[in-house]
Amino acid sequence: MKLAKPRIDIGFATNSAPTALAFWQNEIGLPFDYTQPIRRGYKQHRHDLCGSILKINQVYEPLPDNPPSGYRELLIARDGIATPQSMTDPEGNRVSLVPKGLFGIERIGIRLGVRDVEAHRRFYSEALGLPQGNAADGAITFLAGDTVLIVEQAVDAPKDAAFDGKGWRYITFQVFEVDREHAYVLAHGGREARAPVTLGSTARISMVRDPDGNWIELSQRASLTGSLEPSTA
Numbered sequence: 001m002k003l004a005k006p007r008i009d010i011g012f013a014t015n016s017a018p019t020a021l022a023f024w025q026n027e028i029g030l031p032f033d034y035t036q037p038i039r040r041g042y043k044q045h046r047h048d049l050c051g052s053i054l055k056i057n058q059v060y061e062p063l064p065d066n067p068p069s070g071y072r073e074l075l076i077a078r079d080g081i082a083t084p085q086s087m088t089d090p091e092g093n094r095v096s097l098v099p100k101g102l103f104g105i106e107r108i109g110i111r112l113g114v115r116d117v118e119a120h121r122r123f124y125s126e127a128l129g130l131p132q133g134n135a136a137d138g139a140i141t142f143l144a145g146d147t148v149l150i151v152e153q154a155v156d157a158p159k160d161a162a163f164d165g166k167g168w169r170y171i172t173f174q175v176f177e178v179d180r181e182h183a184y185v186l187a188h189g190g191r192e193a194r195a196p197v198t199l200g201s202t203a204r205i206s207m208v209r210d211p212d213g214n215w216i217e218l219s220q221r222a223s224l225t226g227s228l229e230p231s232t233a
Contacts, residue, residue, distance in 0.1 A: 006145025011055030066165030103136035113154025
């Protein structure tokens with residue numbers, strides 16, 4: 001996978017945006033970037049996350065009570081911290097501020113609980129083409145630019161993770177050619193969730209799913225790539 005941005009974004013949905021925004025802006029100290037309307041009853045509050053984007057999706061329809069996804073925790077590297085500081089936001093999302101360099105994290109890390117570590121090793125290595133990093137407390141890791149994905153066995157990992165619901169729900173890879181990358185993922189064991197579609201003049205996106213059904217957005221964003229034209233090759 002050829003990344004247009006050398007790190008991953010992460011997102012969740014909320015019915016209580018003011019409370020969520022207050023936590024992430026005031027308690028965690030993330031700078032607010034801007035609000036992007038997505039569709040009627042759905043808008044996205046974007047925050048700078050060490051060069052990644054935290055996407056807080058404000059949803060007006062009640063969120064379904066679906067089980068959590070496999071995305072378990074966001075780890076944010078901070079200067080001046082000697083030991084990890086773990087917190088939970090008002091939506092139940094786990095986040096830890098960690099010393100820079102812990103598990104190789106210089107910006108952010110994402111902890112993922114899975115049913116079958118070997119299946120996810122093949123998926124991240126072959127379908128997404130990510131290099132493997134150093135072990136983190138016995139868990140395998142993958143590197144998406146400077147984002148560290150920590151993949152560990154979890155007995156309560158989902159079998160078919162839903163997109164809608166509370167908690168961490170999806171991650172985003174910014175790429176140069178969504179259609180090409182989407183087709184490659186499907187050809188190497190990934191599942192299609194949403195075929196590529198162009199969103200106005202902003203981005204061309206698609207969704208794929210890992211072996212446990214966790215959702216992964218592939219995004220060809222005009223501000224990064226300069227073009228939203230689908231690949232013809």
